[in-house]
Amino acid sequence: MSKQEINVQLRKTLKEKPTGELQFGHSFTDHMFIMDYEGEKGWHDPRIVPYQPITLDPASIVFHYGQTVFEGLKAYVAKDGSVQLFRPEKNFARLNHSNDRMVIPHIDEVFALEALKKLIEIEKDWVPTDEGTSLYIRPFIVATEAYLGVNPSNEYKFMIILSPVGAYYKEGMNPVKIAVENNYVRAVKGGTGEAKTAGNYASSLMAQEIVSKDGFAQVLWLDGVEKKYIEEVGSMNVFFKINGEVITPALNGSILPGITRDSVLEMLHHWEVPVTERRISMAEIAEAHENGTLEEVFGTGTAAVISPVGQLTWEGKDYIVNNGETGPIAKKLFDTLTGIQYGRIEDPFNWIVKID
Structure with a gap:
């Protein structure tokens, strides 16, 4: 899987970036990562596309039986101006641990990290630089097969979206x-x-x-x-x-x-x-x-x-x-x-x- 080429489709008109105090999880960057799964093909068609709504069949298993997993990590602007991640391999390993429990096929953890890096390289101007801010990263998988039976899905989407954020609690470091x-x-x-x-x-x-x-x-x-x-x-x-x-x-x-x-x-x-x-x-x-x-x-x-x-x-x-x-x-x-x-x-x- 790590040899798959990621197709990149860049947005023609970029969004206006948020100003002022950042609220947690309200704003999203210009692009997102998507990859599909089908039983016989496995994970395929990795792509970075403009951030957009997704279309799912009303009978998609995720809506009815909650077969979905997600992760959360952050990217930071370092003192030297570079962008860095904190233990991202642990997040993708934990995502696969969650996949095991929810009967979702494993992702290739090395490839997922490569995809995340590529996405952040494209969106690096979205990583905020103010004290205490960061770029929140949300990888997630949803079951997309249209089927109203209580069984694991045969189709999935793996996606990564990004959101510039401030403090999670309004109290900050106050107790x-x-x-x-x-x-x-x-x-x-x-x-x-x-x-x-x-x-x-x-x-x-x-x-x-x-x-x-x-x-x-x-x-x-x-x-x-x-x-x-x-x-x-x-x-x-x-x-x-x-x-x-x-x-x-x-x-x-x-x-x-x-x-x-x-x-x-x-x-x-x-x-x-x-x-x-x-x-x-x-x-x-x-x-x-x-x-x-x-x-x-x-x-x-x-x-x-x-x-x-x-x-x-x-x-x-x-x-x-x-x-x-x-x-x-x-x-x-x-x-x-x-x-x-x-x-x-x-x-x-x-x-x-x-x-x-």
Whole structure:
């Protein structure tokens, strides 16, 4: 597949680029990447075309049975003016992991990265340069076969679209308020929680809608069986610093294996900060808060990078973390990660991929 030639069709009239403060996920670049799949032909016809609506049959399987997966990563303008990606091979590997769970044929990860690089080379003027901005990258696959049977599709589209973005949360690096969810369930082991698929996010919307009215930025999900063990926040993995040790829920089949999560674990090990992946209950967090050993809480994810949590609300009680301020570990992680991503500091982990 890596030998396939990418057909490029350039837009004749370029869009006007957004000005002022960038909202997350509202503006899209001039071009996008598309590739098709049919059972006998496999993945074929890779092309870069002007950004445009796509036409699908009303009976396409994605509309009826939700057979779809997606990824999220970013491109950054580095200190030297070059454009670079952060661990993109991990995103395409995770996309194939999601493909396995959703019975979607694998993509060629090397070719997908080549296609992404070519797309960004064409759209490099869309990568914003203001502090804290980046070009958000959304690769995704949808099932396109017109068939109303509950079976995996025999046809798919793999697409990549790009969006210049600012901060994911309006709070930026200021601590956010998180509500612990007791009523609704996002995922259970054996389900699709560890796949990045649309249905996981659709099932989270009701709880998010309820708590957002009270000023909460996100929902913290508990396990779907006992509703006592912490899993993840809606768009982030979550970490707790208790009595000098950083703890994050262990991957258990219902938690998304975050790439920023993995990067944070590597950095903490590199700094020789005590860090553990294990099962942790909300009751343990409440107890640590009561006895004064809960030092920091923060989320990790591509969109927000590091998001400090200043308040957890559980069963009607507010737990204020670190006086509602950003903790030293969260700040050091944010400064280091973004420093590597924007080329301001050395990358000792070999995470950066340059766009030629």
